[in-house]
Amino acid sequence: xxxxxxAPRRRRRxxxxxxxxxxxxxxxxxxxxxxxxxxxxxxxAYKDPVTGEFIRPSLAAYELVLKDPKFVGGLLTSFRIxxxxxxxxxxxxxxxxxxxxxxxxxxxxxxxxxxxxxxxIPPVVLVFGLIRIYAPPPLAFLNSTFGTEAxxxxxxxVLSFPYMYRAVDTGLSTIDLRTLTEAAQSLGAGWPRVLWxxxxxxxxxxxxxxxxxxxxxxxxxxxxxxxxxxKTFGPYLSLLGQNKAYEPAAGSIISFAIxxxxxxxxxxxxxxxxxxxxxxxxx
Amino acid sequence: MFLSLSGIRKxxxxxxxxxxxxxxxxEGEFVSFLGPSGCGKxxxxxxxxxxELPDAGSIRIAGEEIGRVPANRRNVGMVxxxxxxxxxxxxxxxxxxxxxxxxxxxxxxxxxxxELLELIHLPQSGGKYPYELSGGMQxxxxxxxxxxxxxxxxxxxxxxxxxxxxIRLSLRQEIRAIQRQLGITTVYVTHDQEEALSLSDRIVVMxxxxxxxxxxxxxxxNAPATEFVAxxxxxxxxxPATVTDAAxxxxxxxxxxxxxxxxxxxxxxxxxxxxxxPEAIVIGDGGSEANRLDGSVSDVTFLGSIxxxxxxxxxxxxxxxxxxxxxxxxxxxxxxxxxxLAFPPEALLVLPHAPDAGPVAGDESLAPA
Ligand SMILES: Nc1ncnc2c1ncn2[C@@H]1O[C@H](COP(=O)(O)OP(=O)(O)OP(=O)(O)O)[C@@H](O)[C@H]1O
Ligand SMILES: [Mg+2]
Numbered sequence: 001x002x003x004x005x006x007a008p009r010r011r012r013r014x015x016x017x018x019x020x021x022x023x024x025x026x027x028x029x030x031x032x033x034x035x036x037x038x039x040x041x042x043x044x045a046y047k048d049p050v051t052g053e054f055i056r057p058s059l060a061a062y063e064l065v066l067k068d069p070k071f072v073g074g075l076l077t078s079f080r081i082x083x084x085x086x087x088x089x090x091x092x093x094x095x096x097x098x099x100x101x102x103x104x105x106x107x108x109x110x111x112x113x114x115x116x117x118x119x120x121i122p123p124v125v126l127v128f129g130l131i132r133i134y135a136p137p138p139l140a141f142l143n144s145t146f147g148t149e150a151x152x153x154x155x156x157x158v159l160s161f162p163y164m165y166r167a168v169d170t171g172l173s174t175i176d177l178r179t180l181t182e183a184a185q186s187l188g189a190g191w192p193r194v195l196w197x198x199x200x201x202x203x204x205x206x207x208x209x210x211x212x213x214x215x216x217x218x219x220x221x222x223x224x225x226x227x228x229x230x231k232t233f234g235p236y237l238s239l240l241g242q243n244k245a246y247e248p249a250a251g252s253i254i255s256f257a258i259x260x261x262x263x264x265x266x267x268x269x270x271x272x273x274x275x276x277x278x279x280x281x282x283x
Numbered sequence: 284m285f286l287s288l289s290g291i292r293k294x295x296x297x298x299x300x301x302x303x304x305x306x307x308x309x310e311g312e313f314v315s316f317l318g319p320s321g322c323g324k325x326x327x328x329x330x331x332x333x334x335e336l337p338d339a340g341s342i343r344i345a346g347e348e349i350g351r352v353p354a355n356r357r358n359v360g361m362v363x364x365x366x367x368x369x370x371x372x373x374x375x376x377x378x379x380x381x382x383x384x385x386x387x388x389x390x391x392x393x394x395x396x397x398e399l400l401e402l403i404h405l406p407q408s409g410g411k412y413p414y415e416l417s418g419g420m421q422x423x424x425x426x427x428x429x430x431x432x433x434x435x436x437x438x439x440x441x442x443x444x445x446x447x448x449x450i451r452l453s454l455r456q457e458i459r460a461i462q463r464q465l466g467i468t469t470v471y472v473t474h475d476q477e478e479a480l481s482l483s484d485r486i487v488v489m490x491x492x493x494x495x496x497x498x499x500x501x502x503x504x505n506a507p508a509t510e511f512v513a514x515x516x517x518x519x520x521x522x523p524a525t526v527t528d529a530a531x532x533x534x535x536x537x538x539x540x541x542x543x544x545x546x547x548x549x550x551x552x553x554x555x556x557x558x559x560x561p562e563a564i565v566i567g568d569g570g571s572e573a574n575r576l577d578g579s580v581s582d583v584t585f586l587g588s589i590x591x592x593x594x595x596x597x598x599x600x601x602x603x604x605x606x607x608x609x610x611x612x613x614x615x616x617x618x619x620x621x622x623x624l625a626f627p628p629e630a631l632l633v634l635p636h637a638p639d640a641g642p643v644a645g646d647e648s649l650a651p652a
Contacts, residue, residue, distance in 0.1 A: 179367040182334050183425075185354040186361040187381035187432060197380075201371035 034256070041249035061250035065240075071251060074236035075258070081149060081232065082218035085156040086211045089164045092157065094207070097168045098199055101177055115165040118158055123223040130155060131227065148228055155224050156217070163213035171206025172199075208266045216259055285310035285468050286331075286436055290340035293326050300326045302492045304340070308485070311466040313459070315479040318489035319515065324472040327489075328438050331470060333357045344435050355384075360429030360467075362439040366421040368413040374424050375400075375409035381432035399427040402461060419450040426458065430465065437462070437469045443478065455482060476516050480504060488512045510556050510634045519558040519632075520603045522596065526553050526633070534633055537598030541574040544628040558632040561591070564605035566616075569625025578603065580620045590615050594622055 039057075046058035065071050100111050118126075134141040134151050141147030180202070184194045200207070222234035233255065241248040284307035291304040301323040308314045316324040329335040331342060333354030342350045349357055368377050375396050382392045400406045403423040413421055422442055429437060442458070443451040459482050462469050473479050479486045480500040488495040488503060488511070495515075496508040507513035513521060524534040524541075529551045532543035536557060549555045568575065581602055582593040590609050593602050603624065607615075616622060 175370070176365060176367065179363050179365055180369065182332070182354070183361065183363065183367040183428075184369070184380070185334070186332055186357075186359060187428065188355050188358075188384035189380075190355055193384065198369055198371075202369075204371075 037249045038253055041246055041253055044246035061246035065247050065250045070236055074231055074233040077231055078219050078233035081153060082215045084153050085160060085218050086214050088153060089157045089160045089214060093164050093168050095195055097165060097172055101172050115161040118161055126155060127224045127227040148230055152228055152230055159217055160214040164210040167206045167210030171203040175202050212263055212266050215262055285345055287343045291330060291337045292339040293335060294338050300492055308468055310468055313462055313469045313484045315471045315473055315483040315486045316489055317473060317476060317479040317486050319474060322489045323492040324489055325440055328440055328470060328472050332359050332361050332438055358435050360434030360437045362425050362429050362442045364441040364444050366425045368421055368425055370413055374411050377424060378428045378431050395431060399431055403427045418446050419454055437467050440472045513558045513634055519560055522557045522599060522601045524555050524557040526551050526555050537596060541631060542628045543631045543633050547633045556634045558634055559626060560630055561604050561606045563630030564624050564626045566622055567625060573625040573627055574631060576624045578622060580616050580618050580622060583615050592616060594624060
């Protein structure tokens with residue numbers, strides 16, 4: 001084979017140098033701040049209890065953050081709210097996206113537009129609207145912790161719309177919705193059964209990615225939570241940032257690690273169940 | 284009648300998919316809907332299944348009106364072209380699905396699944412997942428799943444279309460054998476005339492949302508009621524003709540007077556289409572009563588035991604195909620040879636003329652398969 005023939009082939013295999021350059025720029029954009037944050041979080045000095053000496057770098061900032069009950073509490077609250085948000089969002093959007101695809105496909109662009117609303121209405125506007133409606137009587141939900149969390153979940157469900165709807169809708173597009181539905185119906189299944197036994201299980205991958213995105217949004221959300229005065233992770237971290245130097249960096253890194261762990265968990269769960277679902281493109 | 288459709292009509296927007304459909308099927312009967320793409324076969328089947336509601340008419344199973352009963356309460360089994368097995372469930376779970384919906388106890392369910400796996404000759408495959416099976420196997424599982432609930436009627440929508448030729452043939456025989464064994468009333472949709480002819484007790488030939496003819500395979504094949512049926516069932520040669528004497532069954536083709544065995548329905552002087560079965564035509568003068576046509580050979584196809592000869596008939600723009608048995612001691616005619624063709628009056632069918640009829644004989648799609 002001549003060089004003229006092999007050269008383009010090699011280029012196709014490894015990509016052009018420009019693609020690599022842009023890729024590396026992109027990677028540095030994300031990685032450099034991360035490394036800087038880690039480095040900064042390690043600058044907090046550790047005071048040796050015996051000698052009284054200060055040691056750096058150390059994990060002192062991490063120790064402080066993890067020992068702070070407010071940090072753990074905030075994290076747990078956020079996690080709890082995220083799980084509830086995911087459940088509500090799935091229960092709302094899976095049947096909706098399913099029904100729209102099956103019965104009113106012409107309404108799809110409209111529904112899609114509605115799910116994009118969170119991009120048009122900033123969270124600040126949303127939260128002021130919510131406070132106006134739910135703080136004064138007769139709907140004074142924000143007076144109780146439970147009511148506040150319920151309103152917060154509602155707001156987060158709305159925030160999750162663009163991601164969740166798209167994930168679900170993409171998932172639905174990969175299965176033969178109509179025929180599977182009709183097969184189940186002819187065997188005696190009513191609508192709830194069709195959704196629960198046939199549609200949900202075959203959307204596993206899509207639902208997991210939607211759930212992950214929602215988790216990420218809720219875990220890091222600040223604006224709405226802080227205006228409503230809930231003690232979630234976002235406001236806590238921001239408060240920490242106003243009073244301390246190294247601890248917010250450590251907190252960020254911890255939350256980053258938790259998010260990644262959650263993502264890997266999802267990938268692993270998805271893998272474990274892959275054998276049970278039809279490969280894409282099979283009849 | 285066990286399954287009875289009367290005056291069924293379905294319209295999508297301003298397009299009428301099914302005009303006025305009537306069918307009476309006896310218990311245990313195997314009925315096929317045969318017709319070209321878009322003629323409304325699937326729509327009619329879906330109305331029986333309950334996936335579409337008819338705009339008019341009634342559907343009865345064993346005397347009970349089910350036209351408005353939801354699909355999941357009709358107890359009708361359905362097999363789809365795309366198999367439609369639930370990808371997240373094992374073969375056994377797929378088959379058991381309908382039984383679960385009916386709250387059949389687990390032990391009974393298991394026994395029934397085993398029984399059905401036996402019936403479809405896949406006794407070891409209960410634990411497999413659909414994607415691990417071939418298309419033919421998947422369709423057998425789909426059949427078992429539909430049969431598990433002991434449906435009153437079994438509906439199949441082109442179940443073999445996605446399979447390759449060999450499996451299509453064996454599975455078709457298997458479906459018919461299982462159907463006979465269970466004695467289940469069955470409606471089978473296909474656009475393949477051979478499939479319909481070989482499987483059915485009765486065939487409904489459809490075109491553009493209407494029934495063209497309902498009859499046994501031999502009625503459809505030997506006595507097509509309309510030109511469309513003759514054309515679609517596709518084993519007949521069609522020739523343009525003029526009716527000269529309706530009462531005595533005489534027509535003229537290319538200046539020759541030909542005789543049918545019975546009176547012609549069309550009035551004298553009108554134009555008609557004459558249908559000839561290829562196996563009834565012989566080369567030569569035939570008997571004293573025989574009709575005769577002259578022409579030249581346009582094509583000879585050697586098919587093994589049969590040799591198919593196409594002859595361009597003199598004086599008409601039409602080609603007639605005829606089948607002769609292969610004779611090792613005699614060479615088949617060559618292209619361009621002049622031949623005289625003969626056929627008895629019984630082999631000549633006069634069909635009322637459809638004005639929109641396209642090209643008649645010689646059309647490839649009309650050649651016997
Ligand atoms: N849901 C629908 N909405 C609009 N038109 C439809 C719908 N379903 C069927 N049709 C139309 O009704 C006509 C009959 O369709 P049908 O699917 O019954 O045909 P078919 O005989 O099964 O054809 P094929 O062999 O292609 O499956 C077609 O013209 C089709 O376009
Ligand atoms: Mg069809």
